[in-house]
Amino acid sequence: MKSGDNDLLFDCENRPLPVFQTASVEFCREEEGAVPSKSVFRLRLSLDSSSGPKKINAGQFFLLQRVPSGVLLSRAISVFYSEVRSDGASVEFLILKKGKGTSELCSLEKGDAVRLIGPLGNTFPRPEKSGVLIVGGGVGVAPVAGFASTLADGSYDFVACFKSGSYGLSRVKARNLTITTDDGSVGIKGMVTAALDAQKLKAGGYSVVYACGPLPMLAYIQKICAEAFVKCYISMESRMACGMGACLGCTIKTKEGNKRCCADGPVFDAKILDFSTLSFPPRRAPLGENEEVDLSVNIAGVPFKNPVIAASGTFGYGSEYAPLIDVSSLGGICSKGLTLEPRAGNGGVRLWETSGGLINSIGLENPGVPHFIENELPMMMKIGSTVIANLSGSTLESYVEGAKLLDKTNVPMIELNISCPNVKSGGMAWGMQAEAAGEVVSAVRSATKKPLMVKLSPNAPDLVGVALTCVKAGADALSLINTVQAMAIDVESEKVVFDNVKAGFCGPSVKPIALRMVYDVVRAINALPESERVPVVGIGGISTWQDAVEFILAGACAIEVGTATFFNPSAMSEIVDGLKAFMKRKGYKSIRDFCGKAQA
Numbered sequence: 001m002k003s004g005d006n007d008l009l010f011d012c013e014n015r016p017l018p019v020f021q022t023a024s025v026e027f028c029r030e031e032e033g034a035v036p037s038k039s040v041f042r043l044r045l046s047l048d049s050s051s052g053p054k055k056i057n058a059g060q061f062f063l064l065q066r067v068p069s070g071v072l073l074s075r076a077i078s079v080f081y082s083e084v085r086s087d088g089a090s091v092e093f094l095i096l097k098k099g100k101g102t103s104e105l106c107s108l109e110k111g112d113a114v115r116l117i118g119p120l121g122n123t124f125p126r127p128e129k130s131g132v133l134i135v136g137g138g139v140g141v142a143p144v145a146g147f148a149s150t151l152a153d154g155s156y157d158f159v160a161c162f163k164s165g166s167y168g169l170s171r172v173k174a175r176n177l178t179i180t181t182d183d184g185s186v187g188i189k190g191m192v193t194a195a196l197d198a199q200k201l202k203a204g205g206y207s208v209v210y211a212c213g214p215l216p217m218l219a220y221i222q223k224i225c226a227e228a229f230v231k232c233y234i235s236m237e238s239r240m241a242c243g244m245g246a247c248l249g250c251t252i253k254t255k256e257g258n259k260r261c262c263a264d265g266p267v268f269d270a271k272i273l274d275f276s277t278l279s280f281p282p283r284r285a286p287l288g289e290n291e292e293v294d295l296s297v298n299i300a301g302v303p304f305k306n307p308v309i310a311a312s313g314t315f316g317y318g319s320e321y322a323p324l325i326d327v328s329s330l331g332g333i334c335s336k337g338l339t340l341e342p343r344a345g346n347g348g349v350r351l352w353e354t355s356g357g358l359i360n361s362i363g364l365e366n367p368g369v370p371h372f373i374e375n376e377l378p379m380m381m382k383i384g385s386t387v388i389a390n391l392s393g394s395t396l397e398s399y400v401e402g403a404k405l406l407d408k409t410n411v412p413m414i415e416l417n418i419s420c421p422n423v424k425s426g427g428m429a430w431g432m433q434a435e436a437a438g439e440v441v442s443a444v445r446s447a448t449k450k451p452l453m454v455k456l457s458p459n460a461p462d463l464v465g466v467a468l469t470c471v472k473a474g475a476d477a478l479s480l481i482n483t484v485q486a487m488a489i490d491v492e493s494e495k496v497v498f499d500n501v502k503a504g505f506c507g508p509s510v511k512p513i514a515l516r517m518v519y520d521v522v523r524a525i526n527a528l529p530e531s532e533r534v535p536v537v538g539i540g541g542i543s544t545w546q547d548a549v550e551f552i553l554a555g556a557c558a559i560e561v562g563t564a565t566f567f568n569p570s571a572m573s574e575i576v577d578g579l580k581a582f583m584k585r586k587g588y589k590s591i592r593d594f595c596g597k598a599q600a
Contacts, residue, residue: 018244020117022067023047023091028108031094035165035185040096040139041106042080045114047089053119056082056091058147059235059267062118063243064093066104069115075101076240076262078143078212079119081171094142094168120243121266123147124233129207132156134174135221137192137213141168143235143266144212148172157204161192161217192217198227206230211270219275232270236261253277284587293583294590295576297331297558299535300451300476302412304331304386304558306579307591308548308572311539311562312337312390312415312455313362317376318383324569328384329576331558335372335380337390337417340398340405342368348499352488357507357541358563359486361498364392369402373409381410388453391444392417399430399440400447407448414450416441416475419457419482431457431482434469445474453477453537458510458517459485467521471534479537479560480521481514507541507563514540515550522555523599543571545578555596 023045034040043064047053056079063074081092097106108114124147134156136144141160148158149171158174160166163182178195179187188194192213201209201224211221212235225232238250238261245263252261254272259265287293295306309332315321318333327333345365352359366372372389380387389411393399399416406414418431418440430440441454454470456463458481467478483504488497497503518538525533538556542548543564551559564571588594 018118018120019053020115021048023114023116025108025110025112025114026090027110028106028112031167033165033167035163038097038106040094040167043077043093043095043105043108045091045093045116047091047116053089054084056084056089056119057123058082058150059123059143060119060121061143061243061266062091062093062116062120063240064105065101065115066108067113067115069101069104071101071104073101073241074115074117074243075105076120076237076243077105078146078235078266080142080146080168081149082146094139096139117243120262122264124210124235124267127151127156127208130155131205131207133159133201133204133206133209135159135161135192135196135209135211135213135217136168137161137211137217138163139168140211140213140217140235140237142212144210145169145172147210148174157206159192159195161195161213162186192220196221196224198224201225201228201230208232209270211235215275215278218273219278222270222273222275225270233267234270234273235266236268236273237266238262286587287584287589291584291589293580293588295331295579295583297591299537299558300413300453302386302451306331306576307552307558308332308575308579309386309388309537309558309560310334310565310572311560312388312417314562314565317380318385318387319379321565321569322383325573330385330572331576332386332388333380333383334388334390334415334560335376336366337364337392338366338369338372338402339364339392339394340369340402342366342371346499349497352497352503354486354488354505356509357505358566359488359498359503359505360483361500361503363500369405373405377409377411386413387411388413388415390415390417390455393440396440396443400443403444403447403450407450411450414444414448414452415479416444416452416454417482419455419459419480431455431466432460434462434465437466438469438473441470441473441475451476453479455482455539456480456521457482458513458540463517464520464524468524468528471525471528471532475534477535477537478521478525479539481510481517481540484510484513508543509541511541511543511547511550514538515554518551518556519554519599522596526555526596526599542575543568545575545582548575548579549582549594552591552595553598555599557591557595 026044028043031040031042061078065074077093080094083090134144153173154175157176159178161180164185166186180195208231240250241247243262245260250261251258253274297304297307312334346361346363391402454475460466483506486505535557537558538551539560548559561572
């Protein structure tokens with residue numbers, strides 16, 4: 001490192017070391033020309049003069065995060081334009097609204113705060129000769145357009161490729177500007193191949209190409225530049241955590257070994273990049289405007305209008321949420337956990353919020369199966385969603401007697417809960433070992449002719465073994481996962497929070513664990529003879545339609561939603577709508593069309 005202007009440290013390549021500070025939003029507005037509307041936003045930030053960077057190079061990027069933020073990691077966004085002044089700096093970014101993090105950034109208003117680290121990464125090398133071609137694809141136009149603005153007007157040609165419309169080109173002063181769009185809405189109809197090939201590179205007399213955009217486009221640019229013997233520099237993108245070169249989470253494969261996209265890049269000499277492992281699945285045509293999707297599913301012979309089911313313990317008996325949402329629109333509703341006799345549940349603290357979730361110790365408080373049959377079940381059956389009775393117990397006999405009583409009712413399905421971690425006896429104990437699980441499932445199977453879905457515990461040492469044993473013992477379906485065993489300590493009282501010490505952790509943070517377990521169980525079931533296979537319902541941290549799609553792709557035929565209802569009562573309705581939109585966009589007419597696709 002060495003000292004530069006104003007005693008600011010620079011690295012050995014004369015790049016200013018990044019700063020960590022909070023910037024202020026000058027403006028955040030929809031980028032004109034982007035299609036669809038409100039898909040790309042232009043964000044301009046004002047950086048502090050005393051601690052801000054004294055130099056920002058084209059091609060570099062910043063890590064940005066709204067203050068406050070609902071996401072863990074900052075988002076790496078390339079510099080679109082920058083202006084460093086004596087009183088501070090302004091930096092502009094083009095942001096594609098895609099996920100939670102970018103959606104937060106695109107919703108900023110003037111004066112809002114943004115935490116940032118940067119500038120990070122290297123820059124585009126300056127051209128040594130004339131004959132410069134710059135290529136940008138989609139939001140990848142931003143860094144190369146920023147670089148173009150540092151070159152002399154008319155000293156380069158520029159090709160911009162979009163799916164539809166065009167944007168980000170206001171500062172591009174090219175000798176020749178070519179625009180391609182997939183739909184032909186602007187410029188040449190087609191992709192980058194419609195504007196460039198090796199012969200055109202040779203004919204254009206280009207000495208160097210700079211490019212940024214989608215990977216298929218970059219692989220093509222690398223290929224034609226090699227064929228035409230033209231130098232090429234490519235700006236790459238990778239998921240990042242630290243941005244400082246420490247975590248190695250953003251490495252990309254090159255012919256010289258792994259390279260860190262943040263510290264060794266993002267700009268690389270194209271000749272070292274390795275795109276050989278890229279594979280792109282064929283695209284399905286979206287459904288027509290008048291084509292409808294079929295969301296219905298069938299679980300062990302029981303029909304559900306859609307695959308979204310309210311999980312046991314979080315939705316009462318359905319009527320509780322009727323003032324807030326259309327409960328009849330749900331595929332199904334699981335009752336509160338029922339035991340043969342009424343239970344008062346656990347004493348002391350019952351709920352404890354923690355990072356990314358909720359720890360609960362309710363203890364299966366319920367009015368008992370007979371009371372449910374006489375009072376709550378008739379109301380549930382009138383709602384219009386498929387009803388599932390969740391049955392728990394402390395002894396084998398109580399499970400069997402409860403099942404016998406439910407067998408005499410018109411409830412369509414029983415969910416056998418052998419996985420509750422919040423009771424001192426029974427509950428999870430039955431689902432921890434395959435032998436005990438098989439015993440209770442076999443006994444209940446003999447006591448009822450109702451379709452039997454067994455709810456499994458993530459705390460079992462061999463969950464797949466338990467699952468297969470339950471299938472062999474007579475389970476018609478499986479649901480997983482129930483809550484993960486956890487605990488909490490109150491730092492003020494310096495005492496354990498829950499009377500039972502351990503309780504059940506649920507919420508968004510358990511989703512990746514639940515997804516992995518569902519995937520593993522489905523894979524094991526798929527290995528059975530087809531006549532022995534049973535459907536799986538996925539549970540655990542599901543709060544968005546994207547979460548639901550992940551579970552279905554993993555092989556779940558339906559999903560149950562629990563904790564999400566507490567922070568968003570409309571979560572299940574939004575998931576139903578999101579599934580419809582996803583299926584239409586992807587060309588899927590039924591849930592079966594993509595169920596288990598990630599298992600292939």
